[in-house]
Amino acid sequence: MSRWPLIAKSPPTQQERHYRLYKEALSIESGRRCVYCGITEAEFGGLRNFHVEHYRPKSRFAALANDYDNLFFACGICNVFKGDDWPGDPDPSNNAIAYPKPSNVDYNSLFSVDDGGAVSGRNPAAVYLIERVHLNRAQLIVSRRFEKALEELSAFLDWVHAFRPQYQGREGDLERLLHLVVQLAQYQVRITQARPYGPADQR
Numbered sequence: 001m002s003r004w005p006l007i008a009k010s011p012p013t014q015q016e017r018h019y020r021l022y023k024e025a026l027s028i029e030s031g032r033r034c035v036y037c038g039i040t041e042a043e044f045g046g047l048r049n050f051h052v053e054h055y056r057p058k059s060r061f062a063a064l065a066n067d068y069d070n071l072f073f074a075c076g077i078c079n080v081f082k083g084d085d086w087p088g089d090p091d092p093s094n095n096a097i098a099y100p101k102p103s104n105v106d107y108n109s110l111f112s113v114d115d116g117g118a119v120s121g122r123n124p125a126a127v128y129l130i131e132r133v134h135l136n137r138a139q140l141i142v143s144r145r146f147e148k149a150l151e152e153l154s155a156f157l158d159w160v161h162a163f164r165p166q167y168q169g170r171e172g173d174l175e176r177l178l179h180l181v182v183q184l185a186q187y188q189v190r191i192t193q194a195r196p197y198g199p200a201d202q203r
């Protein structure tokens with residue numbers, strides 16, 4: 001799954017009275033990742049470390065405080081950095097200083113990720129977002145490097161398997177090595193999909 005999936009808003013049929021009650025639905029809808037930095041629940045200590053984020057801050061847009069369309073899933077760090085900041089409405093070209101809405105804009109199109117895992121913005125809105133929410137935090141750099149390495153490893157393993165007949169007597173060793181590498185990759189994928197805490201922690 002992409003680090004920044006475009007969020008398809010799917011409001012629960014039952015309308016809740018308070019935005020906090022939407023946390024689980026928002027987590028599912030975002031692939032259990034922060035919509036801004038892409039960190040997973042498993043990487044960042046579980047659901048309790050994530051907040052219900054008000055895209056338009058509730059301090060300025062009180063009428064939208066419990067409006068599902070205005071709510072997103074964000075890690076506590078991004079949520080606090082963004083805070084009550086609202087520089088203005090976004091424009092479709094992202095040339096204005098504003099927050100692109102995660103349900104309208106594919107965040108992958110906003111950023112370039114270099115080989116070292118750092119992101120840079122492709123337009124003024126993206127540059128602002130990176131600076132304001134600190135999207136080059138040390139943990140995010142490591143997380144993005146790791147995901148990139150896993151993607152490369154997956155492609156490399158396919159290539160290695162294609163040359164299997166040329167191993168010349170070391171098949172057993174190479175198979176063991178490949179098995180270990182595949183196991184490590186699978187464990188990491190399972191970790192990023194896991195939920196560290198149970199339903200009791202949903203609020």
Ligand SMILES: [Zn+2]
Nearest residue numbers: 034037075078
């Ligand atoms: Zn985040």
